[in-house]
Amino acid sequence: MKNIPCILIAAVVLCTRLSAQSTDESAFTPANPPEMKPFANHDTPAYRAAKLFRHGANLGNYLEVPPGQNWGGTFSADELVAMKREGFDHVRVPVGWHHYAGPAPDFKLSPGIFACVDLVVTNALNNQLAVMINIHHFDELDKGPVATTEAFLKIWQQVAEHYKNFPEPLAFELDNEPHDAATTVAMNPIYTQVIAEIRQTNPHRTIFVEPGKWGGIGELKNLVLPPDDNIIVSVHCYDPFYFTHQGATWAGPDTKQTGIVFPGPPIQPLVSDPKLDLKPWVRNWIKNYNTLPTEKNPSGPLAFTGKLKYIRAWSDYYGRPVHLGEFGAYTKADAQSRRNFYSAVRHAAEEFKIGWCIWDWNAGFCYWDKKERHAVPGMHDALFGP
Ligand code: BGC
Numbered sequence: 001m002k003n004i005p006c007i008l009i010a011a012v013v014l015c016t017r018l019s020a021q022s023t024d025e026s027a028f029t030p031a032n033p034p035e036m037k038p039f040a041n042h043d044t045p046a047y048r049a050a051k052l053f054r055h056g057a058n059l060g061n062y063l064e065v066p067p068g069q070n071w072g073g074t075f076s077a078d079e080l081v082a083m084k085r086e087g088f089d090h091v092r093v094p095v096g097w098h099h100y101a102g103p104a105p106d107f108k109l110s111p112g113i114f115a116c117v118d119l120v121v122t123n124a125l126n127n128q129l130a131v132m133i134n135i136h137h138f139d140e141l142d143k144g145p146v147a148t149t150e151a152f153l154k155i156w157q158q159v160a161e162h163y164k165n166f167p168e169p170l171a172f173e174l175d176n177e178p179h180d181a182a183t184t185v186a187m188n189p190i191y192t193q194v195i196a197e198i199r200q201t202n203p204h205r206t207i208f209v210e211p212g213k214w215g216g217i218g219e220l221k222n223l224v225l226p227p228d229d230n231i232i233v234s235v236h237c238y239d240p241f242y243f244t245h246q247g248a249t250w251a252g253p254d255t256k257q258t259g260i261v262f263p264g265p266p267i268q269p270l271v272s273d274p275k276l277d278l279k280p281w282v283r284n285w286i287k288n289y290n291t292l293p294t295e296k297n298p299s300g301p302l303a304f305t306g307k308l309k310y311i312r313a314w315s316d317y318y319g320r321p322v323h324l325g326e327f328g329a330y331t332k333a334d335a336q337s338r339r340n341f342y343s344a345v346r347h348a349a350e351e352f353k354i355g356w357c358i359w360d361w362n363a364g365f366c367y368w369d370k371k372e373r374h375a376v377p378g379m380h381d382a383l384f385g386p
Contacts, residue, residue: 017328026314031221039319044229046384049206050129050321052169053232055383056090057083057367058326060360061112062230064094064136064176073363075372077123082362082368084127087384091124092325092357094176097155107154114162121170122162127233132208132325133159134173143182147305149190156194157201164201172198173325174210177215184212184222192226199228208234208323215325217307220314234325235311240303242285243341248364254282262329262337263344264289264299282311301344303384314351324349328359331366334380344383358383 006188028036061073085090100113117133124131135141135155141148156174163170174194178187178258189207209229211219215236223232237245240262245251247258260266269290274276278286285298294300308324315322327345329338342358349356362368367379 005226006061006178006333028317030314030317032318033111033224036318038317039229041229042190042319044319045088045204046206046230046321049168049171049230050056050232050323050355051089053132053171053323053357054353055088056092056130056132056357057088057361058092058094058357058359059120059362060094060365061363062094063113063120063231064096066096066099066137068282071363073360075120076370077119078372079122079362079368080120080127080129082373084125084129088129088131088378090132091361092134092173092359093120095133097135097138097159098138098140098151101151101155104156107158109153109158110138121166125167125169129168130171132173133163134176134208136176138175141175142178142182143181144181145178145186145190149193151198152190153194157197160198160201161339163205168204168206170282171204171206173210175246177236178210178212179214183211184219187212188222189354191310195226195228195231204230206232208232208325210234210236210325217311218297220311220322227318232321232323234323236326237304237307237324237325237345239307240299242282242330243299243303243333243337244327245287245328246330247361248330248344253277257282257286258332260286260289260299260337261334262299263294263301264297265291270281280341301348304345304350308352311354315354322354324356326357326359328365330364335376339378339382342379343385346383362374 013153058077059073061071064074065071096118097109097113100110102108121131123132141152174191195207198205209225211223213219214235217235217237223233241254242257242354243260243262245255246260250257257272259270272286289297289299296302302362311322329341346356358367359365360372367375369376
């Protein structure tokens, strides 16, 4: 436990994420490599498990944080009671297992990290919340997936062994947001190996898999999964990124502009400060944001509805359930816009029958106000209201 302190602020550089998530994916054609065989039967263990993972919250900025840092996320058993009471059915728990692994060849995980994860997992399960644990921010894997495969396998071998007798509402997610060298194509065979390893001890465990480019929806077309019928695909969507990540220091220079509302256009046009030195594409985005009607506005539902529609079509074609494992807006956005945004994504996801999981529960994108011990005003209605 003492290995998981909390002191500094998040400084994760996610600059390249923007371009990865900005393509329009509305036109679906079954373009995956031929090795990706569709399942005709949609009554698989994965589809049954997906029913447990419809409305979730990420316990973000907590157990994934490198030792010695504090990104603001905390855990309390009472909050999991509140999470269930609010209407959530699952919690996604990002975990930085790799920070607690010993040297090669065993990569032995410290008992301390298991104790921390066990505490969250058992409390979640006791509160009838399904729970998903992953490996989060495994930067070495993103830099060199082949060189890091052995460590990745050994970590999952130990995690799988430890949780093999836990009930089925505990799921494993192999890797959060693979990116850079961890492309979908590079990860396909690695995922196949890790899944085979996990199946030695956990034949019935639901496994979530994310494509490359940060769980990019546009990467579904490169995914090749083994013929295992208990895999759920998970993707992330933070569009419109200049709205959701406005003022987020870790998201790079393009997100310096704050004061962006959702949905656009704003009542008063936004005039950006020349000192921000915004790039031409950001200035152009702001011009469209200031002038286009809501249905065409880049800070509106247009930014994500086509993508969610694409997910639905891909999922139906391949017979693989897909989950939206992260979406959210940083608290630098105004409160009303955040409510509008969470409500709009959640409604669109539900329209396309996609389970969703907000980023995050009680850190920088928070749903829960831990000081006041209630949901941030309006957030409950945004996610669970009509
Ligand atoms: C990262 C967080 C980040 C969030 C929004 C997550 O995938 O793990 O560190 O705050 O995305 O950018």
